[in-house]
Amino acid sequence: MTAIAALTGRIIRRTLRDDLPFAILATAGIFGFFNFALRNVIDTGQTNYAQYVLPVIIIQVTFLGALTTVDRAAQDQLSGFGAGIRTLPVPVVVPLIARMLYCLLRGTLALLSALAAGYLFGFRMGGGFFYTVAFVVLVLLFTLALSLGADATGTGAVRFAIVRTGASSQLLLVPQMLLVMLSTGMAPVDSFPDWLHSFVRYQPVSQVTQSLQGFATGHVSVSNLATSLAWCLGLLVVFGALAVRMQSRTE
Amino acid sequence: MIELNGVAKTFDGAIHALQDVTFSVPTGSVCGLLGHNGAGKTTAIKILSTLLRPTSGRAVVAGYDVVRDPDRVRESIGTTGQVTALDWELTGRENLVLFGRLRGMRRKDAHLRADVLIDQFDMEDAADRRVITYSVGMMRRIDIAAALVVSPKVLFLDEPTTGLDPRSRRAVWDTVASLSAQGTTVLLTTQYLEEADALSDSIVVIDHGRVVANGTAEELKRRVRFSYCTVSPVNPADLSRIWAAVADLKDAQCDDESNTVSVPAPDGVVTFAEVFRRVDQIGVELADISLRKPSLDEVFMHLTGNVTT
Numbered sequence: 389m390t391a392i393a394a395l396t397g398r399i400i401r402r403t404l405r406d407d408l409p410f411a412i413l414a415t416a417g418i419f420g421f422f423n424f425a426l427r428n429v430i431d432t433g434q435t436n437y438a439q440y441v442l443p444v445i446i447i448q449v450t451f452l453g454a455l456t457t458v459d460r461a462a463q464d465q466l467s468g469f470g471a472g473i474r475t476l477p478v479p480v481v482v483p484l485i486a487r488m489l490y491c492l493l494r495g496t497l498a499l500l501s502a503l504a505a506g507y508l509f510g511f512r513m514g515g516g517f518f519y520t521v522a523f524v525v526l527v528l529l530f531t532l533a534l535s536l537g538a539d540a541t542g543t544g545a546v547r548f549a550i551v552r553t554g555a556s557s558q559l560l561l562v563p564q565m566l567l568v569m570l571s572t573g574m575a576p577v578d579s580f581p582d583w584l585h586s587f588v589r590y591q592p593v594s595q596v597t598q599s600l601q602g603f604a605t606g607h608v609s610v611s612n613l614a615t616s617l618a619w620c621l622g623l624l625v626v627f628g629a630l631a632v633r634m635q636s637r638t639e
Numbered sequence: 640m641i642e643l644n645g646v647a648k649t650f651d652g653a654i655h656a657l658q659d660v661t662f663s664v665p666t667g668s669v670c671g672l673l674g675h676n677g678a679g680k681t682t683a684i685k686i687l688s689t690l691l692r693p694t695s696g697r698a699v700v701a702g703y704d705v706v707r708d709p710d711r712v713r714e715s716i717g718t719t720g721q722v723t724a725l726d727w728e729l730t731g732r733e734n735l736v737l738f739g740r741l742r743g744m745r746r747k748d749a750h751l752r753a754d755v756l757i758d759q760f761d762m763e764d765a766a767d768r769r770v771i772t773y774s775v776g777m778m779r780r781i782d783i784a785a786a787l788v789v790s791p792k793v794l795f796l797d798e799p800t801t802g803l804d805p806r807s808r809r810a811v812w813d814t815v816a817s818l819s820a821q822g823t824t825v826l827l828t829t830q831y832l833e834e835a836d837a838l839s840d841s842i843v844v845i846d847h848g849r850v851v852a853n854g855t856a857e858e859l860k861r862r863v864r865f866s867y868c869t870v871s872p873v874n875p876a877d878l879s880r881i882w883a884a885v886a887d888l889k890d891a892q893c894d895d896e897s898n899t900v901s902v903p904a905p906d907g908v909v910t911f912a913e914v915f916r917r918v919d920q921i922g923v924e925l926a927d928i929s930l931r932k933p934s935l936d937e938v939f940m941h942l943t944g945n946v947t948t
Contacts, residue, residue: 390740390741390743390744390745391740391741391743393740394737394740394741395737395741398726398729398737401728401729401733402726402728402729467722468720468722468723468724468725469724469725469726471690471720471722471724472718472720472724472725472738472785473724473741474689474690475688475689475690475713475716475718475724476713476738476741476742477710477713477714477742477743478713478741
């Protein structure tokens with residue numbers, strides 16, 4: 389426990405001046421940008437665009453947070469500090485747990501920032517206490533799943549040149565852009581070409597944002613919720629197993 | 640106590656970093672692992688500090704097998720690598736506290752221990768600056784301090800003085816000597832014979848992944864039985880002329896810095912006479928010509944078969 393607390397504290401200390409303020413400011417900024425740029429462009433029917441778009445902005449920011457995790461995991465693998473820890477009587481998963489706790493903290497701050505900015509522009513959490521709790525839990529579940537995936541990527545990719553040049557966060561840039569842009573979180577499914585419909589409809593970002601939109605208004609369909617949870621838990625198990633496996637490799 | 644028995648490490652099935660390495664370091668003594676870059680020193684340290692698994696063979700540190708009992712090994716060792724284990728974004732003090740906490744100390748105890756180490760390593764002025772602002776010497780010092788947060792039974796130092804100025808190097812040497820006096824077993828790697836000689840109770844010479852010699856500095860010197868004949872001119876400009884006269888003798892070497900030409904003298908006085916005759920013929924005024932014991936560097940060159948300058 390002491391080791392987990394010490395390592396989590398270390399990450400927070402390192403990120404106080406860059407990543408944490410960025411998480412808060414970027415979240416509000418990205419929401420503001422999309423809201424102003426697209427609210428008169430995309431037709432969301434009777435729902436106001438702030439209400440519609442905030443969930444996908446939260447997901448987008450979760451992805452951005454995950455990208456920084458790729459770097460941190462790679463650094464911990466490559467740096468002298470990382471090697472130093474591996475010669476200490478500290479279980480191999482402890483640095484991973486510390487990075488994940490940090491991701492959850494970062495995710496929580498970003499979520500608070502998104503909600504604050506959303507409220508300014510007409511977003512409302514209209515479903516009551518339990519829907520609000522469900523909203524938060526789903527965001528954090530998704531954050532954890534993505535962060536584990538990013539961590540496994542960063543740790544596993546250290547043998548490639550891109551990580552050594554410090555550009556490892558670029559690795560997940562393209563997949564995250566595709567998933568967010570081609571989702572019903574950005575625009576209703578009819579705005580996309582026909583041949584993309586089934587992908588757009590069932591991919592995780594669409595399903596999770598739809599659940600979040602549902603939690604925010606107080607109406608969520610069971611089949612959508614089941615798909616979202618299946619995506620989150622499935623990714624959590626797969627990425628979690630990968631991340632732990634990457635940690636415990638010794639040449 | 641450190642024991643290696645037939646340890647081998649192969650990377651990617653083809654690169655033999657270590658082959659059949661066997662040696663031991665008794666408790667409380669200092670062993671110098673000596674070799675060129677790429678000889679396998681760091682691989683050996685990484686295996687002993689549980690960062691790499693040996694491909695075959697057995698390694699025991701402080702009584703625990705590094706493969707079967709890595710956690711026990713980690714509890715018993717302190718390590719400093721060629722790259723410092725410090726977090727450069729934190730201050731020296733924060734690093735020491737962090738390593739104390741990672742070793743399971745309470746926050747308060749970790750702070751107290753950090754204070755003691757900062758005092759002991761004479762780092763009061765720098766302790767609250769970020770490590771990234773430190774000089775190489777200061778980084779090494781705080782790095783070694785971090786390895787000593789909990790007194791280790793066995794300490795591994797991988798090239799602890801590389802890149803240090805003479806004063807910082809002396810400080811590291813003093814630290815190693817006092818640790819050894821307190822009963823810590825130390826294995827250090829170095830490229831400098833002088834360092835291995837000054838610090839170590841025993842020296843293991845490693846080349847291309849194999850142990851080529853093992854013993855005290857005196858024993859190693861005795862392995863090169865022959866003497867060297869050294870010539871140095873009064874006028875350094877004449878050095879090249881002397882060199883030209885004796886260069887064809889086996890393994891002769893010319894060193895501008897010390898203004899000498901050295902020739903191995905397996906036949907003792909006969910070689911000496913030959914060198915003297917040749918130098919006399921070209922009529923150079925000599926400051927010195929003598930027959931002497933080999934230096935440790937020459938022993939090293941001889942043992943590793945790298946007679947190049």
